Amino acid sequence: MKKKGILFYGSLLLSVVLLLPAQQEVYLSIKEGMPAIPLAIPPFIVHESSSNTQEAAEILHQTLASDLKYSRIFQELPKSYYSYIRPLNPKQIFFKDWETIQAKILFVGEVSNDDGKGVIFEGKIYDVKAGRGIFGKRYQADRSLLRFAAHKMADELLRMWGEQPFFTSKIVFASNRDGNWELYMMDYDGYNQTRLTFNRIIDYMPAWSPDGKTIAYTSYQGTNAILYLLEVYEGKRHEVTSKGTSFAPAFSPDGRRLAFCSQEEGGNSEIYMATSEGKGIRRVTFNKATDTAPTWSPTSRQIAFTSDRGGTPQIYIMDAEGSNVTRVSFGGTYHDAPSWAPTGDRIAYVSRVDQIFDLYVLNLRTKQIIKLTEGNARNESPCWSPDGRHLIFSSNLSGSVQLYSIDYDARNLQRLTSRGENKLPDWSHQ
């Protein structure tokens, strides 16, 4: 029954394409311009009047509301509307009231004290028109993990609507806030920035494995720029190669392969391929021009990359084995840093015009190009969110280089970092 409700809201299309007998590939596609679902999320009901619990309820409410707003699936009703109707009583909800203020979905949150250890957070989702509950979740959370509990709840909501959840995803990036370039990670909204490496030289260009457990990156050590795999939660590090300057790693979305750039004797950057464990390295591009910045299609069968084989750096697509090379960027003299959207239909990239870098999104189906950023700045290194509705990138818009996020339709620009300089972001796949 509820599945029909999801289709009615219609922001998701699932098409299953059978390519090989035992292999299914799922494409997500976003219907652009769908109106967001009007959601009422009145202040959470607090069962103890202690200021601690009250404060926890506010953090949970604020985090969840901003997650849902960020999703572009839901649209929060103006808070003033709540004063037009009877106050919320979770034991007896007057759905007609909520209908009159045009809420389609009502989120009722209740927070109580958990014997001083933390809080219990209970969230229930109601279909206002049908006048009944859709689902509920209950979390017991330590006070230091309130934001995480709210993100989990928001993820459940997206999952319920058939969307790709991403509120607990992580962004890895390079920052010089502590002196030299090291790797850090943070929540999607810029909270919980944590340092990951301590090499005191340069750690650069990180990329997540699709399971979110491993980061590939370049570390400058002595006379080498070594490509490493770092098991983030185990703290183990493995060398992939120390030959040449190896950089720009990208794991295939199926988790099987790792593409990266390195050089033969010629000092010319080429694209190489290894297993996701960094073994069995082989070269996949062979020409005298620079080939760099590989990014995978969501099917793991194609790679978009930058090459100056035509005289200027442009974006090309090829099969992962190196065949069927096609140029896809035109009308400029300097394009780089392609990022293939998880929806499969779009590639974001950087275009340099008169020393200004702006981000563009190329729709591979319609060949339409959207300019995402506008400003006298260097906007660089775009990377898509797991749901393909947002991008993170670096920009010197405010003077120093910082990380920003922006939506696929150029709305909702937000700055996420401020300490030191921060760049080369990579958004985990889940």
Place this chain on the structure above:
Amino acid sequence: MFDCIKEAQGSIKQEGISFKGGHMKKVLILSLACVLVFGFMLSCAKKVEKTPPPPPPQVKEQPQVEKVEEPAPPKEPELTEEEIFMRKSLEEINQEVPLQMIHFDFDRYFIRDDAKSVLETNSSWLKKWDSVQVLIEGHCDERGTEEYNLALGEKRAKSTFDYLVSLGVSPDRIKTISYGKSQSLDPGHNEMAWAKNRRAQFTIIAK
């Protein structure tokens, strides 16, 4: 575990609600993982601190070198230029910057005419000290993108390498690396700073 977050099971009853199990485990693993990352960071930090600084082996012999310049006692023979050189540490030699850096045009990696004479001087020095091995670092200015700049830095290092080899320096003595735009010499955002930052510079790595 103190900082864990658990989903209590089945305590909300609603029509059409289904609860997915197994979250608790996941979350426990997540928080355990956080602790592990933190532990890893700590251990890394400790490790780095423990690493002894590279011992300056010739430091003790320094006074002898200085003595040479003083009115030397007649019995001690004067050190030759080569002996003085061999007694210096790599850091000391690099501090003297025996090999001058060269600069490049915007977006380019060919060796400019003004760089050729610099490389000729550098190649004579390398031929004089023929046991020396050198690392050529290619750098770019901030007006290129990260990925393309790393490739460009490598090409700048390589064209410098090729020019030195054409002047008779053995290719076995030279290594190359690219830093892209990660190590600016001048943090400015103007033509002068950019011109300075587009460079190939040399580090002596063995002698």
